[in-house]
Amino acid sequence: MMNVSEKWFAACRVEDAPENGGICVKAGGEQIALFYFKRRNEWYATQNECPHRKQMALSRGMIGSCHEEPKVACPFHKKTFSLATGECLSGDECSIRTYAVKVEDGLVYVALGQEAPASQHVYAGLETGN
Numbered sequence: 001m002m003n004v005s006e007k008w009f010a011a012c013r014v015e016d017a018p019e020n021g022g023i024c025v026k027a028g029g030e031q032i033a034l035f036y037f038k039r040r041n042e043w044y045a046t047q048n049e050c051p052h053r054k055q056m057a058l059s060r061g062m063i064g065s066c067h068e069e070p071k072v073a074c075p076f077h078k079k080t081f082s083l084a085t086g087e088c089l090s091g092d093e094c095s096i097r098t099y100a101v102k103v104e105d106g107l108v109y110v111a112l113g114q115e116a117p118a119s120q121h122v123y124a125g126l127e128t129g130n
Contacts, residue, residue, distance in 0.1 A: 006100070006113040011045070014106050022072070024048050024059035027112055032099065033059035034108065035083060037070055043101040044083035045110045050074040051094040058096070 011025040011034050019038040024031055031048035048056045052074065061072040063083065070083040080089040086096040100111035 006111040008102070008109040009112050011108050011110045014103060014108060017043075017108065020063060022059040022061065022063065024056070025110070027110065030112070031056050031059075032110055033061075033072070034101070034110065035059075035063055035072065037063055037083070040065075040070065042070065043103065043108060044070065044072075045099040045101045046072070046081070046083065046086060047097040049096075050077065050079065051096060052077050052079050052092070 009027045011027070011032065012023065017023055017034060017036040019036060022033050022035040025034055026032070033046045033048040035044045035046075037044065046058060048058050050057050053076065055076060057075055058072055058081070060075045062075070063070065063072050065071065066080065066089055069089065071080045071089055072083055073080045078090075079092060079094075081087065081096050082089055084098065086098040088094050102109045
């Protein structure tokens with residue numbers, strides 16, 4: 001169930017996002033890192049700011065998995081974060097915000113506002129027609 005305070009923001013077209021990588025989109029004054037995990041056929045959205053050194057860099061991080069947990073590694077400090085929950089997987093106390101994602105009619109939408117439950121962060125089963 002979507003939180004009534006969420007507003008869906010059209011972040012990009014499906015083809016604008018790199019396969020198995022991320023892009024940065026701006027919604028209002030906020031930078032969002034948007035990731036397309038092609039081999040898992042899933043989309044994720046997080047804050048773009050790495051909490052370790054406050055750099056806007058997560059969209060340029062490497063994505064992968066750790067024990068089936070999708071993750072992103074900061075390109076500067078290699079701190080890793082769960083793309084599903086935002087939890088730091090490097091043993092630190094910091095975490096990142098995550099956002100629900102949906103794909104409709106070739107557009108990728110991110111829910112802004114309060115965070116959705118982890119089960120709503122991923123849009124899986126994307127059919128791009130490619």
